[in-house]
Amino acid sequence: MGCFSSKPDDASVLIRRRPASIGEVAVFVPGLRVPEPLELPPPLADSLPRRLTERLAASRDRIANMAAREALAVTKPRRRAATQHGASTSADLVQALEEYLPVILGMAKDGSELEDKIQFAWMNQEDDAEETALPSAWYEVLSVLHMMAMLRLSQANSLLLPKTSLEGYHTKVSEENKRASVEVFLKAAGHLECAMHQVLPRMSPEKRKGLPVDLSEGVLKATCMQALGQVT
Template identity: 60%
Template sequence: MALEYKISGGDILFLIYISRCRTWDMGCFASTPKDSGGNRRRPGSIGEVSVYVPGLRIPKPVDFSQSLGDHLSKNIVERLSALRTRIVVMASQEGPTITRTKKKSATQHGGSTLADLQQALEDYLPVLLGLVKDGKAWCHLQYKVQFVWVNQEDDAEETAMSNAWYEVLSVLHLMATLSLSQANLLLLPRTSADGYQPKVSEESRRASVDIFLKAAGYLDCAVRHVLPQLPAELRRNLPVDLAEGVLRALCLQALGQGVDIQLGMAIDSTKATLAVKRRLACEMVKYWQQAQDNITNLPLGNGWGEKHRHFVKWKYVEAKVCIPSLPPDMANKCCL
């Protein structure tokens, strides 16, 4: 059935307002309910951004030898400790530079920092999952090790749980956050060699699509396979940015922005058919509509959570505006 996306006067006003506020303080984080009193330290402006990136949740040190030394082999404990300590050190030292990378320094430091920390997480996750799936190790990780993660924007806002699945969930969330940061760096316009207006290269756009898909994969795994492993009581005590609705919204955001980039490349290409452009436009609207549905009713009553909500609404309205701007035979046949 053909659908028409009607643009209300409110949508137009909202789009105009947001377009004038593109230089956002987007190092954002949705605070936990108990710490939503507005005392969070706000970072300075990070310049123009293309991607909403939640604030980094970084791990605090854990002494595995004290908790697991009498229960697991020395080699396993040392391996686990070394991998996690590497993440703790890198995240605490480099985390602030990742979320505050400005356009001028993005290519100098941001990319390598993201890649190194992402690699450290990719090395740690398989070892952690191997222990989680091992019955004996799981029992000890479940009850003897307390995993602590803290929001880098507010040291007082931390969550500690004695559950290895919480650690897996936090690792996946950090991997997705780093991927979104990396995509944002790729999509910052750069001055071309010919000296004309800064632009985003086609190579960077293509690379960002792959990164968006990777971020969506991490978040989808978190929602489908990790959250169900946590007891209901622990799920209720998770920080808001690990709530199912927020994770789903971030996942759909990554998919929506990936399709957005693909649509832009299709419009610029003489080889892309109208049917391809129409399909991409419809997918983009669908993803942003679903993202808004997931985040609309969440308790994000603070400046940080509101930024995420406004970003999603802005992209949804922008996607709807895109439909009428397409050729009539594309806009009128946009089906979900």
């Protein structure tokens, strides 16, 4: 599928021209949905390649732990957590998701016997009771793309927030940050477009009915329009 193999900058085709600058805005970012620990009943675990199950479990645990740190960073956007390499937690989490995505796509590809063998569970960070589990690799792909889009929106929000000087004054958002936010909005829109047009159609009507509200086609479309609305 084209949206999975394309480069991040390819999302720029979604609009014809980029504005020279955009106004100072705040972006609404829905709560992150994070993966729950992978639980496999013994008969199923014994029938699956051990290397695959270990990689799935390790990747999901890593993403969940990084998402917890990102949630803390989002609550204090002016003091975002940094890694030992100096990159933001958000950027590292996006990279972890990008590395995990090919593993899930391998399970979801046409003809794969693993597409509906494993039940994947995700929980909304803002509501512990809102957990959705479905036996579908495409649901996992959809959840990963949604998380990547939400992280991009959070990154754009951070770029557009006025910084506080040492004297306590709010400084104006730089034109450089405004231009950078355009690229980030386009990446978020690209993830959401891919989710709507390349992933949802591959899920059965029954499984689509079981999706949480955040992953419904209407909400994905509205969030995508919000992202594109910031750059048009």
